[in-house]
Amino acid sequence: MRAIEIRDLSFAYEGSERLALDGVNLDVERGEFVVIAGPSGCGKSTLIKAINGLIPSFYGGSYKGEVRIEGHNPAKEQPHELFKVVGTVFQEPDTQLLTFSVERELAFPLENSGVSRTEMKELVEDALNRFGLSPLRHRSPSELSGGEQQRVAIAAALISKPSVLLLDEPTSSLDPRAAVEVLSVVHELNRSGMTVVISEHRLSLLLPFAHKLVVMNQGRIVDQGPPSEVILRMANRELVEVPDAVAAYLGLKELGIRFDRVPMDAHQFLDEVRPSTALMR
Amino acid sequence: MIRLSIIEFNEVRYRYPLSDYEVLKGVTFKIKRGDKVALIGTNGSGKTTILKHMNGLLKPHSGNVLIDGVDTRRAKVSDLARKVGMVFQNPNQQLFAQTCWEEVTFAMRNFSFPEEEISKRAEGVLKSFGLWDYRNESPFLLSAGEKKRLGLASVLVYEPKILVMDEPTSGQDVAQKKKIGELIQGFKGDAVIVSTHDLDFVARYFDRVMIVENGRLVADGQAREIFYNGSLEKFGLLEPQVVTISKGLGIGGNPLTVEDLVKEFKEGQRT
Numbered sequence: 016m017r018a019i020e021i022r023d024l025s026f027a028y029e030g031s032e033r034l035a036l037d038g039v040n041l042d043v044e045r046g047e048f049v050v051i052a053g054p055s056g057c058g059k060s061t062l063i064k065a066i067n068g069l070i071p072s073f074y075g076g077s078y079k080g081e082v083r084i085e086g087h088n089p090a091k092e093q094p095h096e097l098f099k100v101v102g103t104v105f106q107e108p109d110t111q112l113l114t115f116s117v118e119r120e121l122a123f124p125l126e127n128s129g130v131s132r133t134e135m136k137e138l139v140e141d142a143l144n145r146f147g148l149s150p151l152r153h154r155s156p157s158e159l160s161g162g163e164q165q166r167v168a169i170a171a172a173l174i175s176k177p178s179v180l181l182l183d184e185p186t187s188s189l190d191p192r193a194a195v196e197v198l199s200v201v202h203e204l205n206r207s208g209m210t211v212v213i214s215e216h217r218l219s220l221l222l223p224f225a226h227k228l229v230v231m232n233q234g235r236i237v238d239q240g241p242p243s244e245v246i247l248r249m250a251n252r253e254l255v256e257v258p259d260a261v262a263a264y265l266g267l268k269e270l271g272i273r274f275d276r277v278p279m280d281a282h283q284f285l286d287e288v289r290p291s292t293a294l295m296r
Numbered sequence: 297m298i299r300l301s302i303i304e305f306n307e308v309r310y311r312y313p314l315s316d317y318e319v320l321k322g323v324t325f326k327i328k329r330g331d332k333v334a335l336i337g338t339n340g341s342g343k344t345t346i347l348k349h350m351n352g353l354l355k356p357h358s359g360n361v362l363i364d365g366v367d368t369r370r371a372k373v374s375d376l377a378r379k380v381g382m383v384f385q386n387p388n389q390q391l392f393a394q395t396c397w398e399e400v401t402f403a404m405r406n407f408s409f410p411e412e413e414i415s416k417r418a419e420g421v422l423k424s425f426g427l428w429d430y431r432n433e434s435p436f437l438l439s440a441g442e443k444k445r446l447g448l449a450s451v452l453v454y455e456p457k458i459l460v461m462d463e464p465t466s467g468q469d470v471a472q473k474k475k476i477g478e479l480i481q482g483f484k485g486d487a488v489i490v491s492t493h494d495l496d497f498v499a500r501y502f503d504r505v506m507i508v509e510n511g512r513l514v515a516d517g518q519a520r521e522i523f524y525n526g527s528l529e530k531f532g533l534l535e536p537q538v539v540t541i542s543k544g545l546g547i548g549g550n551p552l553t554v555e556d557l558v559k560e561f562k563e564g565q566r567t
Contacts, residue, residue: 054469055441106440106467161339187440187467190339190493191534216469219537256470259496259537259554266558270565281540288545 016086018179018210019043019066024080025234026061026070035061037234039080043212043227045178048205050221050242051214052255053231059214060106062231063183066212067103068094085178095128102172104165106184112156117148117167120156124174138174146170146200162193166200173204180204182213186220194220219258222246222279230255243277260284302458302486303327303350307359310345319345321511322359327487332480334498334519335491337508338532343462343491344385346508350460350489351380363458364486378407381456385463385491387443390450391435396427399435400450407454421453425475440467448476459483461490465497477501495536499523499552507531524550 019041026036036058043049051059064070068089071078082089085100105111114120121139130138143149146166151159156167165185173180182201186194194217202224205211215221222228228242232254238245249255250265260278267288268274278284303326310320319342327333335343348354349361352368361368363376384390393399400421404414422428425445430438435446444467451459459480465473473494480488480501492498498505498519505522507515515527522528523539538557542550547564551557 054471055467056439184467191495192338192532195534216467253471253474256473260541262554263538263541263557266554267561270558270562281535281537281544284537284541285544 016045017042017083018045018047018085019212020081020083021062021066022081024065024082025077026065026079027077028061029075031076034234035076036065039234039236041229041236041239043210045210046205046208047210047226048202048224049212049227049229050218050225051212051229051231052216052218053237054254057231057254058234059231060183061234063103063181063212063214065089066179067101067181068092068097098124098128098177099175100177101179101181102169102175102177104168104172104180104182104185106187111168111171112164115155116153117156117159118143118152120167121148121171121174124171128175138176142170142174160193161189162196165189165193165197169197169200169204173209178208179210179212182211184214184216186215186217191220216256218246218256219260219280222258223283242279246279247277300328301326301362302329302331302364303489304362305346305349305359306362308346308349308356308361309358310349310354310356319511320349320356323508323511323513324359325506325513325516327489329486331487331489331504332483332502333487333489333504333506334502335489335506335508336493336495336498336533337491341508342511343508347382347460347462347489347491350458351382352376353382374406377403378454379456380458380460381451381454383448383451383459383461383464385466387435387440387447390447391443394434395432396422396435396438396446397431399446400453403450403454409454417453421449425449441469441472444468445472452479455485457485457487459485459488461488463492464490465492465494473497495523495528495534496538499536499538507533519552520550523552 021039021041024036024039025034027034053059065082066084071090072094087097087100089097112120114123118139121142122135125135125138143152148170156164186197198220201211222242225242228245229239230237230245230249238248246257246261250257260281264274264278272288274287278287305323305325308320308323309318311318323346337343352371352373355369363379391399393402400418401414422431427446435443464476477500502519505519506513507527509531514531515522528535538551538554542557547560549560551560
């Protein structure tokens with residue numbers, strides 16, 4: 016069974032004639048790391064809401080097609096039933112952090128799901144340890160740094176031990192250091208088997224460890240596949256941010272420099288080029 | 297006499313009310329007419345606090361800030377607002393009107409622009425930012441990226457002499473980022489000052505870079521110099537990919553863009 020299957024999904028928000036999703040087909044294998052990119056308003060966030068069931072449960076509109084997440088159908092089940100299979104992290108940490116301490120924040124999703132008190136305590140302890148949040152347990156989420164807030168949000172999203180993690184532009188309000196810190200947590204989770212679907216503008220930090228890059232525009236998926244192939248097809252199209260390492264690769268290739276693979280960041284670039292330019296110096 | 301510096305900070309110190317912590321610990325610099333300045337530094341370093349001193353929103357506890365020669369503690373708020381356009385990082389702090397149209401026309405009405413001029417400019421700016429279709433809708437129904445553009449549009453529309461923007465590119469896509477960059481390059485007023493984490497953006501569109509760290513100005517110079525002299529590493533900032541690649545390959549000329557990097561590489565091959 017796949018982690019996520021989306022078939023011919025179309026959706027328009029209530030009162031809007033525009034299709035926010037227009038015939039979307041997407042398969043995500045278990046353990047895959049999938050990056051969704053595309054211009055603002057392309058449908059990235061809507062797609063994430065359609066996977067975790069906020070669409071159609073909370074956002075009304077016209078819904079066609081089918082979504083399966085770990086065998087569940089979000090159109091027929093309530094989000095709280097899906098919370099055991101999928102966790103979601105949103106763009107602004109302050110819109111999803113609700114309580115006055117980190118540990119309450121982690122317990123909050125469980126309080127609404129009928130988990131026993133003993134089990135709740137265990138799960139919260141476990142999450143505090145796993146995400147290195149124990150020193151922050153009594154702090155108020157509102158006084159944490161952006162990077163810490165997003166780590167709390169990830170821990171809260173995963174408190175019920177789902178196997179799929181969705182993230183909607185989780186680093187866009189963070190500084191680059193904090194973004195790296197949050198993304199490395201996500202990368203680590205993926206390496207231990209978690210299926211990850213993440214929407215982002217800043218591709219340069221993500222492509223080195225993504226398995227699949229999906230590009231959306233105007234509600235449609237316009238390209239998907241291995242990042243090193245898709246990103247080359249995206250050069251000069253202004254739909255997604257092409258990392259400078261990739262642009263430099265294209266420039267140097269034209270000068271006759273040989274590469275064995277397309278570098279996804281500066282370090283991969285140097286690994287590729289250094290041996291062949293040794294002659295140059 | 298033409299004054300050379302349009303903005304002057306002299307030993308500016310600042311504490312937020314009810315706090316003992318000094319956010320700015322004696323900041324001094326001058327910004328000349330024609331400067332395009334990027335303030336960089338980690339979160340919490342004091343970048344936003346510096347920007348908020350430029351339109352008099354905050355006043356220094358000691359030291360002073362001169363805007364076009366006038367001390368912000370003595371200037372009228374309305375005069376400062378006319379001169380210094382401020383685009384906030386979080387558009388929710390800036391937007392307030394019932395409709396997008398009202399939002400972009402508000403400042404012009406306050407500054408008593410003629411009605412005809414107001415309509416003409418508002419239409420132009422809404423169209424160029426892709427917001428014309430939303431003119432009768434509430435700003436708060438827009439997406440995060442669109443709100444940000446509306447915040448920028450409602451400032452640009454009255455053509456302030458000094459443009460101050462806090463994190464203008466965060467959450468923006470490639471096309472919008474490019475548009476904001478071109479707008480900064482083509483800005484005809486006196487100076488543009490932004491705070492940003494996006495060093496690739498800085499490399500492409502700014503000639504002067506200041507690093508703010510723990511309430512102090514710790515580096516000030518050309519991007520070409522600052523990005524290659526070890527300052528970024530020293531102050532915990534992530535190096536742009538072009539810089540890492542050029543250093544790694546031993547390419548000269550301190551290129552800041554991919555185009556420059558390829559050009560320098562080519563020249564290196566020839567020699």
